[in-house]
Amino acid sequence: MSEVEVFYVVWEGITPGIYTCWDEARRQVEGYPGAKYKRFASREKAEQAYREHAELHIGKKTDSAPAKSPAELQRLGVLLESLCVDAACSGNPGTVEYRGVRTDTGEEVFRGGPWQGGTSNIGEFLALVHALAWLHQRGLAHMAVYSDSHNARKWVQEKKCRTSLKPSSANEQIFDLMRRAEHWLQTHEVSNPILKWDTKRWGENPADFGRK
Numbered sequence: 001m002s003e004v005e006v007f008y009v010v011w012e013g014i015t016p017g018i019y020t021c022w023d024e025a026r027r028q029v030e031g032y033p034g035a036k037y038k039r040f041a042s043r044e045k046a047e048q049a050y051r052e053h054a055e056l057h058i059g060k061k062t063d064s065a066p067a068k069s070p071a072e073l074q075r076l077g078v079l080l081e082s083l084c085v086d087a088a089c090s091g092n093p094g095t096v097e098y099r100g101v102r103t104d105t106g107e108e109v110f111r112g113g114p115w116q117g118g119t120s121n122i123g124e125f126l127a128l129v130h131a132l133a134w135l136h137q138r139g140l141a142h143m144a145v146y147s148d149s150h151n152a153r154k155w156v157q158e159k160k161c162r163t164s165l166k167p168s169s170a171n172e173q174i175f176d177l178m179r180r181a182e183h184w185l186q187t188h189e190v191s192n193p194i195l196k197w198d199t200k201r202w203g204e205n206p207a208d209f210g211r212k
Contacts, residue, residue: 007046011036011054022090080104082144086207087123098127101207117171124152129181144193159185
């Protein structure tokens with residue numbers, strides 16, 4: 001499987017520029033007050049964006065509404081007593097990480113990664129299983145978990161991560177995590193509702209990494 005090229009524009013950071021690796025781009029923006037950066041799918045788009053003002057691109061959404069407040073979400077039917085999970089992947093395959101946050105407060109309650117050689121779908125799957133295990137440990141079998149990944153929700157229901165990614169020495173850790181997640185699903189009863197996060201109606205998933 002060939003790796004999909006991804007480009008990161010850093011308008012304001014330690015060293016502004018265009019980067020092809022998230023780890024390099026992250027070093028330019030982490031801890032930098034007012035850092036401005038965004039991911040692009042082609043060098044041409046990245047170079048054009050870099051020549052323009054960051055405000056023309058940051059926060060621009062094509063398939064979702066702006067993020068909404070907890071009160072607005074509740075009016076739209078979102079269960080605030082819940083967790084939201086999301087994953088981010090630089091490349092496909094690439095460096096993957098995930099996190100879970102409380103829907104009502106946005107508080108991050110767990111984070112996993114980064115790991116090399118993964119995919120977004122794998123990250124979403126691992127995030128969902130982590131959330132279910134986290135809730136199980138705390139006796140919160142009633143609490144819902146939101147994910148915007150159709151594949152991850154389907155794989156959790158099937159108790160199997162049906163990725164097309166092939167095992168290699170580079171992604172050995174990812175495959176170990178997948179096997180452990182599958183084993184957890186096969187040995188635990190899951191009663192938590194697993195719900196779809198409706199990005200178009202509700203805005204970005206609160207667990208989103210903000211790298212689009």
